[in-house]
Amino acid sequence: MTDPRSSADPKPGADTGAASLFAPLQLGDLTLPNRIVMPPLVRARSQEPEREPGARVATYYAQRASAGLIISEAVHVSPLSVSRPGGSGLHNAAQSRAWRAVTDAVHAAGGRIFQQLFHLGRKAHPTRIPGGLPPVAPSAIASDAQVPTPEGPKPFPVPRALALDEIPDLVEEFRTAIELSREAGFDGVEIHAANGFLIDQFLRDGANRRDDRYGGSIENRARFLFEVIDAAIAIFGAGRVGIRLSPHFTQDGIDDSDPIALYDHVAQALDARGIAYVHLIESDAVPAEKRFAPRLRALFSGALILAEDFTLERASAVLRDDRADAIAFGRLFIANPDLVARFRLAEPVYNAPDPDTFYIGDERGYTDYPTLA
Numbered sequence: 001m002t003d004p005r006s007s008a009d010p011k012p013g014a015d016t017g018a019a020s021l022f023a024p025l026q027l028g029d030l031t032l033p034n035r036i037v038m039p040p041l042v043r044a045r046s047q048e049p050e051r052e053p054g055a056r057v058a059t060y061y062a063q064r065a066s067a068g069l070i071i072s073e074a075v076h077v078s079p080l081s082v083s084r085p086g087g088s089g090l091h092n093a094a095q096s097r098a099w100r101a102v103t104d105a106v107h108a109a110g111g112r113i114f115q116q117l118f119h120l121g122r123k124a125h126p127t128r129i130p131g132g133l134p135p136v137a138p139s140a141i142a143s144d145a146q147v148p149t150p151e152g153p154k155p156f157p158v159p160r161a162l163a164l165d166e167i168p169d170l171v172e173e174f175r176t177a178i179e180l181s182r183e184a185g186f187d188g189v190e191i192h193a194a195n196g197f198l199i200d201q202f203l204r205d206g207a208n209r210r211d212d213r214y215g216g217s218i219e220n221r222a223r224f225l226f227e228v229i230d231a232a233i234a235i236f237g238a239g240r241v242g243i244r245l246s247p248h249f250t251q252d253g254i255d256d257s258d259p260i261a262l263y264d265h266v267a268q269a270l271d272a273r274g275i276a277y278v279h280l281i282e283s284d285a286v287p288a289e290k291r292f293a294p295r296l297r298a299l300f301s302g303a304l305i306l307a308e309d310f311t312l313e314r315a316s317a318v319l320r321d322d323r324a325d326a327i328a329f330g331r332l333f334i335a336n337p338d339l340v341a342r343f344r345l346a347e348p349v350y351n352a353p354d355p356d357t358f359y360i361g362d363e364r365g366y367t368d369y370p371t372l373a
């Protein structure tokens, strides 16, 4: 039987124009066999209290190795950045060795994997931070979001504003984690500058009211981000560094007064550094006049990955129109380890994801979703 999509692959090896999801992509130093990306997905299956992935985690990622690129769950760079139980940390050598088993499994299955690195900043809760310390942030402004606790959702406290001389220590924590990522065998790192976490808190003036060199002007608010990006480039090389951005994310009161100017600056400064990709959370349902993707595409010459609510049809249309280079599918990858093979079917069928097992549990809803075979 002829597969209309794979046989219609316009130009294998193409990385410069309209292409199908099944066309290879040159993404920085990597050649991806397809443009189907597994985005970062926290699944909270790491071992406590070590915050290390075990054999189950390696199995989960290896099952999904046919993705053009896997990006790991968000991994905490600091022992003081602690979210739900089962989250992963990368601040010591034992954690790096545990991740090596994951990257080995993915590579043995023919895949490629970047590691997403982050720090919660104000979105950490003292009940989880060792010593009951308050969370830290650029400014003493609390997130509007609620933190899930065993007693139900609770508000985040007002964070402690970082002193100027503490900020280099945080950059150092990122640098150490990036080095540990390299030692763990990751193909690159994705710096998590999205979803209201620490780097995002520095970027946006709704959360950053500092009046020193890390606040005020856009250049100053982006300084922390670029210190981290430059550390990643020094360790991995620009061709193995990506970033995640979420200009539409305002859920926890992390707004900006001039997001176009902010993200234009970020795009230009990323372009000057020549990093591999920008991973933008922007649904295709966002009205054309509110989209950041076209601005990023004009200002940034690396690859553009889009995520949020994509289906095979919508993703194919975006690539056909050359509006992005690759598309990430989150919940579809949770439930369909063989998503790439399913996309190749003339009439794809999918397992439905089970939200009850997204963040808690064992292998159920993790490594037991069936494949077509």
Ligand SMILES: Cc1cc2nc3c(=O)[nH]c(=O)nc-3n(C[C@H](O)[C@H](O)[C@H](O)COP(=O)(O)O)c2cc1C
Pocket (backbone or CB within 6 Å): 039, 040, 041, 042, 043, 072, 073, 074, 116, 192, 194, 195, 244, 281, 307, 308, 309, 310, 328, 329, 330, 331, 332, 358, 359
């Ligand atoms: C269970 C779950 C965990 C997630 N964890 C992360 C994460 O660690 N880092 C991140 O940047 N986004 C995270 N996201 C967002 C996803 O990467 C993705 O952007 C989102 O699921 C939207 O894509 P989709 O509509 O294809 O699922 C998570 C989403 C889900 C459902």
